[in-house]
Amino acid sequence: MSASPGSLRGQEASVSFPDLTPAFRVAMPDLRGKLSPNAPLAGMSWFRTGGPAQALFEPADELDLAYFLTRLDPAIRVLTIGLGSNMLVRDGGLEGVVVRLGKPFQEIAVQGPLIRAGAGAPDVKAASAAAEAGLAGLAFLRGVPGAIGGALRMNAGAYGAEIKDVFVSCRGVRRNGEFVTFSGRDMDFSYRHCGAPADVIFTNAVFSGEAGDKSAILAEMAEITRTRAQTQPVNTRTGGSTFKNPPGAKAWELIDKAGCRGLAIGDAQVSELHCNFLINRGTASAADLEALGETVRARVLETSGVTLEWEIKRVGVPRGAASFFETPAVSAPQNDGA
Template identity: 50%
Template structure:
């Protein structure tokens, strides 16, 4: 790729992406950019030709990267973007690359309850963009503000209104990169928060295939909200229930499988291609629609080009 700006960070052409993906699939990034710091990222975007697409990634925990790879510049946020700063009794400022679980633990040690983040795979940038949540608590519930850089290199601060939070979605424009977030939890005793997180992890171990390669929930719940975790929670319109009703628990294409343990988890049993995973997901959507008339919506993002494009 020509006309790339100078940078203090690292530019790698045709960088294979499979080893950066939790699902271990995907073709190469046309260019992978790892910025040295915030100033480096801003300068790069300001000087990058406007017709070159930009796609930010963290740890790719909610992403199927297609076998043909990703055109344009993939920006991987790493060191320099993973700080966690305790601001006061209830608020923390975290870099976009800070892992959700690390944020939960650091906040808990400071007596701030952000326990819902403990069981969510991935980094804060992705959690904000997708409004990640579990057991009825969402990132939107803790969100105060975010600093971001636009595609043309302008620094902006986003309020909750700017984010347009909805179930598993926001309206952040393509190419905009969240760099840090302020989150607010509830002040509580650190030991109480730790126990809450331990209980959530134990529940997750019993109900989800945590040892498998997966991106967590594959499809949004048709009911339009996450599981609450309460005993009286209805399961009629949960994604796993309509998948079960369509007979797709354990279904396989190549090395891809809908987990026998939790049928809304799409897993790479070994050797799956991105096409195997996406095709199985589409087959599940088709069978569910035929069986119940419900059109499942992907929760996992699928990005890049198909292998034959």
């Protein structure tokens, strides 16, 4: 089914912001990370669409990140991304700075029953490291796309477990460059939420596993992989679960009941396989995807009386609009996208 004309093409190429990086280099002469003006973000988002970042900063390490933030004008907004799984970048792009946590933040180490993982590390690699060490409890992360930072921010979960179940502590940097650490109580985890300040950029976390049988853990992960392949559009351009499950209900069932399975706007479509997933069939704009999501929300409200809440983080501005962020700062969006 198609509900509107096709998507805009080339929207990212026509968006350009004033270059902030020369002023940054003057204010931050000892910066070691990579700075890029008007950096394309579509390739960093699992939806593969959206506008650019006014400035992209890829820090060399935690100290480099703190140095950058300490010397950054407080009026300039900051958004942090990891693997881009649970993120929809609007077509007008993002004014300000996008911080991307790359390889320096992807290290994973096992120390007895503890797993220390960088905020940029893929969730699946943390699960694999735990399995190789014979530590049970983290296999669910095999079913969570994205990076550890985003998993912390949204208390990501799957297959009956959540981050809060294995969390020990984490470390981060605040917008003013201050280093902070959090315990489980500090994080105040709830469903798809943590209570850490929004301006914190998580840099690493410590999780705890339990002694288990390596072969059994690997078999559990293999089953998760098989189940995901059968029930989710894992090899498509998607952001993962689109909406949070309402209390006492499942979002996909409400969407299906509303007749939205397969619904399309241009190249944006509700997945036929799992209707709580939106997919980009090729040339969908962010506007197409967001409009499709809002159409789904309206139909679910009409048929079930339930207002679905977005789980995917929608950031930036529509093409031609004034700039803003959904929130002042979010860390490594993830599901879940997440």
